[in-house]
Amino acid sequence: MSDILRALVLGIVQGLTEFLPVSSSGHLELTKWLFNDTSLAEDSMLMTVTLHAATALATIVVFRKDIAEILSDLLRFEWNGGTKFALLIIVSMVPAAIVGVMFDTILTTLFDRQIVLVAFMLIVTGLLLFLADRAKRTEKSVDWTDAILIGIAQAIAILPGISRSGATISTSVLLGIDREKSARFSFLMVVPLILGKMAKDLLDGDFSATTSAVELSVGFVAAFFTGIVACVWMIKLVKKAELKYFAYYCFVVALIVLCIKTLGT
Template identity: 90%
Template sequence: MSDLLRALILGIVQGLTEFLPVSSSGHLELTKWLFNDDSLAADSMLMTVTLHAATALATMVVFRKDIGEIFRDLLKFEWNTGTKFSLLIIVSMIPAAIVGIMFDELLTTLFDRQIVLVAFMLIVTGLLLFLADRAKRTEKSVDWTDAILIGIAQAIAILPGISRSGATISTSVLLGIDREKSARFSFLMVVPLILGKIAKDLIDGDFTSTNSAVELTVGFIAAFFTGIAACVWMIKLVKKAELKYFAYYCFAVALIVLAVMTIS
């Protein structure tokens, strides 16, 4: 398989799975496994960050009106809806930021072909989605305690195989938050973290890569456009309480991977 085709497939996988509750990090590891890609996590870090940057941009495009309203509220320099939402986002970032800073090296090792771990974490994701689909519908908004708990869910979702969107949306819904508001908060809360991660890697100079500029561009474009489509679709699915179908998918992928690993 050519390098450009591999970059295209990785971009599509990232764009779809960043928003659909099936774990983008887990699927990227599974995709590399299927390609028999033996490169270390550090070698593909630039591609990984590029793909995440693409989905962050896709999020900003889909929620451009919401982001515009938040910035307009912030520029008023007063306590209002946008100010409160921004602070809730900041609070939700704290757990993941602490985990990312304190356990950076350990997390890197978890992304070096830990396929069995990915399979078991996909099962956990599936269970969360089942529980969320059965939760009662409400019109509650995110409060300060909810922001911390959702942030903890996002921190746990750093593990490959735990879906970030699945974990945060499921946690939100189980806390009694309105489904559409849960999806909105879940998708917007990840943007600052991704941008922060990119800035950290730039400062640390960790960008070693075996990928060319063309490959990175192809991956970025693929992740961006598939990300937009997946984000819009996911919002509709959350509102309709149809997450259980993704739970079936997570279970199926996990069992297939475990079976293959056992045989080999």
């Protein structure tokens, strides 16, 4: 597989799976496994940062009106809806930030072709999606306790195979939060976290293994545009309570991976 085609595939996979509840990290690991990519996580750090930047930008584009409204409220320097929402986002980031800092070395080893782990975590993701689809519809908004619990779900979703959007949206819906508000909060809460993770990777990462500008550009564009499509589509699916179809997908992928690994040993 050529480097350009590999970058295109990784970009499409990242763009789709960052927003669709099927685990972007898990699918990137599966993609590398299928194409026999033996590079370590740190060897592809620059591409990883680039793809995350693309999906963060895609989120900003989709929710540009919401973000502009929040920033406008913050600039008034008074307590209002935007200020509260921003603080809720910050509160939700704390669990994942703690896990990311304290267990960074351990987490890195989990992103090194741990395919069986990915398969079992996809099953967990599927079960969460099934439960969320069966939850009752409400019009509740996110409160402080909800933000902490959703943040814990996001921290757990650092594991490859646990979908971040699937875990946070499912947790929100199971807490009785309105489905559209759940999706909005889930996608907006990840932007500062992605930017923070990118900054950390840029400061601490080893970029001795170079990736060409063309590869990075192809990966970025692919992740950005597919990310926009996936984000808009996901919002509609959450409102219609159609997450169970992604649960079926997670189960099927997990079963295929486990079968291949079992037969290959």
